Amino acid sequence: MERIPxxxxxxxxxxxxxVDLYDRLALSLENDLINMVSRTGARGVLIDISAVSIVxxxxxxxxxxxxxxxxxxxxxxxxVGMQPAVAITLVELGxxxxxxxxxxxxxxxxxxxxxxxxxxxxxxxxxxxxxxxRTE
Amino acid sequence: MxxxxxxxxxxxxxxxxxxxxxRVREYSTKIGMSLVNQTKLITAASExxxxxxxxxNGGKVLIEVISKNAQNGVRLTFTDEGPGIADIQQAMKxxxxxxxxxxxxxxxxxxxxxxxxxxxxxxEGTRVTITHWKNxx
Numbered sequence: 001m002e003r004i005p006x007x008x009x010x011x012x013x014x015x016x017x018x019v020d021l022y023d024r025l026a027l028s029l030e031n032d033l034i035n036m037v038s039r040t041g042a043r044g045v046l047i048d049i050s051a052v053s054i055v056x057x058x059x060x061x062x063x064x065x066x067x068x069x070x071x072x073x074x075x076x077x078x079x080v081g082m083q084p085a086v087a088i089t090l091v092e093l094g095x096x097x098x099x100x101x102x103x104x105x106x107x108x109x110x111x112x113x114x115x116x117x118x119x120x121x122x123x124x125x126x127x128x129x130x131x132x133x134r135t136e
Numbered sequence: 137m138x139x140x141x142x143x144x145x146x147x148x149x150x151x152x153x154x155x156x157x158x159r160v161r162e163y164s165t166k167i168g169m170s171l172v173n174q175t176k177l178i179t180a181a182s183e184x185x186x187x188x189x190x191x192x193n194g195g196k197v198l199i200e201v202i203s204k205n206a207q208n209g210v211r212l213t214f215t216d217e218g219p220g221i222a223d224i225q226q227a228m229k230x231x232x233x234x235x236x237x238x239x240x241x242x243x244x245x246x247x248x249x250x251x252x253x254x255x256x257x258x259x260e261g262t263r264v265t266i267t268h269w270k271n272x273x
Contacts, residue, residue, distance in 0.1 A: 057238050058237070060238075
């Protein structure tokens with residue numbers, strides 16, 4: 001069966017969708033990605049849809065699902081490279097991809113993910129430091 | 137209105153959706169439709185063909201290139217022999233779905249194209265016709 005490759009890049013997973021997704025392929029991507037997040041402990045998922053010319057409500061739901069599932073697994077999702085025509089169509093369709101982070105291209109998406117995770121780590125450090133203050 | 141070209145397709149499997157979308161793209165490119173309008177038409181078509189597969193196990197699509205008042209357009213007619221829709225008004229509301237979807241298919245498709253027509257009889261089937269003109273108006 002056809003599969004969409006998932007690449008591991010440091011703490012992130014990178015997926016580039018190069019084909020028109022039919023339902024089963026999209027569902028298996030959702031499944032593979034979540035398993036991969038669990039196996040690798042990835043902190044971020046980057047989905048490049050620059051080669052996707054049609055995003056309908058099903059595909060939009062899959063993207064939303066991936067984002068919510070990853071979040072539960074402690075990973076953030078950024079969708080990058082959406083074509084302008086796709087963005088116009090999605091909003092008119094009524095699908096605003098709430099809860100999904102977006103960036104213009106892979107590079108900006110990577111920076112966004114790093115920011116998200118960096119911010120988290122800073123917060124964790126703050127929390128760790130607090131009890132120390134009290135003992136002093 | 138004149139029909140310039142006609143093409144019929146059977147939709148029975150998921151993979152047919154991709155073939156069908158490509159066919160619609162071909163025809164809309166041929167009449168010089170802009171990318172945004174193509175994307176709107178194909179997305180609407182994708183919603184409708186998906187409904188047909190999901191609720192009626194497939195059906196037929198007629199793709200027509202039509203001309204009216206010196207303007208060309210693409211008209212798609214989706215015909216299935218599925219369970220039909222009992223309450224079309226309700227089905228056309230955002231967020232209503234009898235399946236586990238977002239309920240954007242029908243109302244979303246209507247927003248994306250210039251003309252939208254739906255007829256359905258419970259127990260007999262559903263027919264949806266959408267038309268999108270070259271300039272999107």
